[in-house]
Amino acid sequence: xxxxxxxxxxxxxxxxxxxxxxxxxxxxxxxxxxxxxxxxxxxxxxxxxxxxxxxxxxxxxxxxxxxxxxxxxxxxxxxxxxxxxxxxxxxxxxxxxxxxxxxxxxxxxxxxxxxxxxxxxxxxxxxxxxxxxxxxxxxxxxxxxxxxxxxxxxxxxxxxxxxxxxxxxxxxxxxxxxxxxxxxxxxxxxxxxxxxxxxxxxxxxxxxxxxxxxxxxxxxxxxxxxxxxxxxxxxxxxxxxxxxxxxxxxxxxxxxxxxxxxxxxxxxxxxxxxxxxxxxxxxxxxxxxxxxxxxxxxxxxxxxxxxxxxxxxxxxxxxxxxxxxxxxxxxxxxxxxxxxxxxxxxxxxxxxxx
Amino acid sequence: xxxxxxxxxxxxxxxxxxxxxxxxxxxxxxxxxxxxxxxxxxxxxxxxxxxxxxxxxxxxxxxxxxxxxxxxxxxxxxxxxxxxxxxxxxxxxxxxxxxx
Amino acid sequence: xxxxxxxxxxxxxxxxxxxxxxxxxxxxxxxxxxxxxxxxxxxxxxxxxxxxxxxxxxxxxxxxxxxxxxxxxxxxxxxxxxxxxxxxxxxxxxxxxxxxxxxxxxxxxxxxxxxxxxxxxxxxxxxxxxxxxxxxxxxxxxxxxxxxxxxxxxxxxxxxxxxxxxxxxxxxxxxxxx
Numbered sequence: 333x334x335x336x337x338x339x340x341x342x343x344x345x346x347x348x349x350x351x352x353x354x355x356x357x358x359x360x361x362x363x364x365x366x367x368x369x370x371x372x373x374x375x376x377x378x379x380x381x382x383x384x385x386x387x388x389x390x391x392x393x394x395x396x397x398x399x400x401x402x403x404x405x406x407x408x409x410x411x412x413x414x415x416x417x418x419x420x421x422x423x424x425x426x427x428x429x430x431x432x433x434x435x436x437x438x439x440x441x442x443x444x445x446x447x448x449x450x451x452x453x454x455x456x457x458x459x460x461x462x463x464x465x466x467x468x469x470x471x472x473x474x475x476x477x478x479x480x481x482x483x484x485x486x487x488x489x490x491x492x493x494x495x496x497x498x499x500x501x502x503x504x505x506x507x508x509x510x511x512x513x514x515x516x517x518x519x520x521x522x523x524x525x526x527x528x529x530x531x532x533x534x535x536x537x538x539x540x541x542x543x544x545x546x547x548x549x550x551x552x553x554x555x556x557x558x559x560x561x562x563x564x565x566x567x568x569x570x571x572x573x574x575x576x577x578x579x580x581x582x583x584x585x586x587x588x589x590x591x592x593x594x595x596x597x598x599x600x601x602x603x604x605x606x607x608x609x610x611x612x613x614x615x616x617x618x619x620x621x622x623x624x625x626x627x628x629x630x631x632x633x634x635x636x637x638x639x640x641x642x643x644x645x646x647x648x649x650x651x652x653x654x655x656x657x658x659x660x661x662x663x664x665x666x667x668x669x670x671x672x673x674x675x676x677x678x679x680x681x682x683x684x685x686x
Numbered sequence: 687x688x689x690x691x692x693x694x695x696x697x698x699x700x701x702x703x704x705x706x707x708x709x710x711x712x713x714x715x716x717x718x719x720x721x722x723x724x725x726x727x728x729x730x731x732x733x734x735x736x737x738x739x740x741x742x743x744x745x746x747x748x749x750x751x752x753x754x755x756x757x758x759x760x761x762x763x764x765x766x767x768x769x770x771x772x773x774x775x776x777x778x779x780x781x782x783x784x785x786x
Numbered sequence: 787x788x789x790x791x792x793x794x795x796x797x798x799x800x801x802x803x804x805x806x807x808x809x810x811x812x813x814x815x816x817x818x819x820x821x822x823x824x825x826x827x828x829x830x831x832x833x834x835x836x837x838x839x840x841x842x843x844x845x846x847x848x849x850x851x852x853x854x855x856x857x858x859x860x861x862x863x864x865x866x867x868x869x870x871x872x873x874x875x876x877x878x879x880x881x882x883x884x885x886x887x888x889x890x891x892x893x894x895x896x897x898x899x900x901x902x903x904x905x906x907x908x909x910x911x912x913x914x915x916x917x918x919x920x921x922x923x924x925x926x927x928x929x930x931x932x933x934x935x936x937x938x939x940x941x942x943x944x945x946x947x948x949x950x951x952x953x954x955x956x957x958x959x960x961x962x963x964x
Contacts, residue, residue, distance in 0.1 A: 420816075461839060461914060461915075462839050462840060462843050462914075462915065465840070465843035465844075465847065465915075466843060468843075468847055469843055469846035469847045469850075469851060472846065472847050472850070472851025472852065472855075473846065473850060473851055475851070475855055476823070476855070476858070479855070479858055479859070479862070482862075483816065483862050491862065495859065495862060495863070498855065498859070499859070502852070502855055522915055687789060687791060687792070687905035687906075687907060688791055688792055688795045688835075688905055688906060689904065689905050689906070690904060690905070690906050691897045691898050692795065692799075693795075693832075693836075693906065694897050695893075695894045695897055695898065696799045696802065696803070696832075698890055698893050698894060698897070699803055699806070699890060699894070700802060700803070700806050700825070702886050702889065702890040702893075703803075703806035703807060703809070703810060704806070705886060706810055706882060706883060706886045707809055707810050709878045709882040709886075710810070710875055710878045710879045710882050710883070711810075711869065711875070712869050712870070712871075712872055712874070712875045713815055713866070713869040715815050715819075715857065715860060715861055715864075716809075716815050716818050716869070718857075719809065719815075719818055719819060719822050719857060720809070722822065722849075722853070723806060723809065723822060723825065726825065726826060726829055726849070729829070729845075730829055730832060730833075733832075733833055733836050733838050733841060734836060734906065736836075736838075736911055736913075737836045737837060737838075737906050737911040738904075738906055740911055741911075742911065742913055742917055742918060742921055743921070745838050745840075745841050745911075745913045745918060746918060746921050746922060746926055748838075748841055749841065749844065749918070749922070750926075750929055750933055752844060752845070752848050752849060753848075753933045753936075753937065754933065754936065755849070755853065756848060756852065756853050756937070756940075757933075757936055757937050757939075757940035758940075759853045759856055759857070760856065760940050760941070760943075760944040761940050761943045761944050761947070763856060763857070763860045763944070763948075764943065764944040764945075764947035764948040765947055766860065766864075767860065767864070767947070767948045768947050768948065770864055770866075771950075775866070776864060776866040776869075777869065777870065777872070779872045779874055779875075
């Protein structure tokens, strides 16, 4: 078996497959639960910002609301409108969800743990050399779910909404990629674990050496804006706002298929938040204390705390800002964000070369 | 272990499908997609030979082929849009004003 | 002789050939476009088997994720429908498909019989981004700069060609029909 095909470090093949399967099951379970509870968090936080309670009736603090919503979606009638392109109509939400859930497979959650003498990395695959490029590739393919949903619905408003949404996603992918290149130059590698390792250490004894504090603040801002546009969130959510174009590309979808688009959007949000913590907030870097068993779990805890902070920022912006008009949105992406990302790239390259 | 000739046969099949599509299809966009299929077949052949002779020049050349294909796709589709605006059809057999 | 490498090669190859044949068989261009995306994804898998990891990622990002999105946009915007069979295309199908089959079978036979049976091992030439970047900026710097100018020209050309411009007389551009 050639070394490249299975770079499994010190694990024998059977154990590698078993550990990958266990990791996939755990991560998928945690991700789907997080998607459901991110919806709950958003409704609560936006409600509080608008001086109202949010869900409170179903369970304590409305915590069983996602379960109630899931049951509702299961029992709704799954409509198939008469003149749609059936294979594409059914495939489009599947494409959106599959690629939203796939990009989580190269994201590391902590330092490699050592169990019974074997070193197991805390990501579903082993540490891929080109992890960041794979995530960009999966994001590029996710555009097809939206475009095909708009096309197959046989509805001119859905088509326009789908084309607008895909044009927006494609335009902001460029700024997303370029804002990542600044981080790449500082870390010197495309592998996500190397990017986190390059941010270890502190300077002035208490400011950690995270990329956001070591000069990538404009890169972080670019990444933030591009991420909001990629995931179709306010202030860039014109293609799916209810008051514009009926409901955009998911007008004709009901019940489970609509739930799949919904899940895909929140899964994309969580993936983008995980990437932001890995690249700009130092990943699983944080104060370490306690016995060794605690030290194995603590990196994951810090990672989750940082992802939660980033998601709270997403929801905070949603509750605060109005949305852009489409031409303002495209002008912002091409005429402001792309030059800013390029200037950030050049400045980082010059700073590192000296 | 996969012999080099298997990669070349796969590349040849893709190229042949591209040429066939170029000849039998009448929609200008499908013809354009057959050209992209031909380019992909050739790319596979380049990468296979690069691995065989242990030189990275093959992979660099594939990179350039992809860049040129992107530029060609952009300009070609713009031309198709311009033709559609004036001729109202995408069928190549009907764009025949110069015929006697 | 059935190694995992051979099984993976045949699996990706089968998807690529199925996508290519589906491109020929489908009558609506949107289905042909989706088959071509499947071909490109299968080829990205083949590149990974040959060790070209950077190229596989670039294939997915650029070819399947950008160029094909452009094709899909144009097909959706123009919305010209299924294509019709004309006399020329029937003649081409009658002579072209057997001719192509004959030609490709002959080529395949020659290649399999007469080319060497040396194998290309899996991951034969790891093309990491570092090494390809080194080559691009040292040995192949001139082609790199020229292709960047080429892309700039293509951008300007596409914007000019696709914009709606009125004729000098002041009215909209004439539609020509026969």
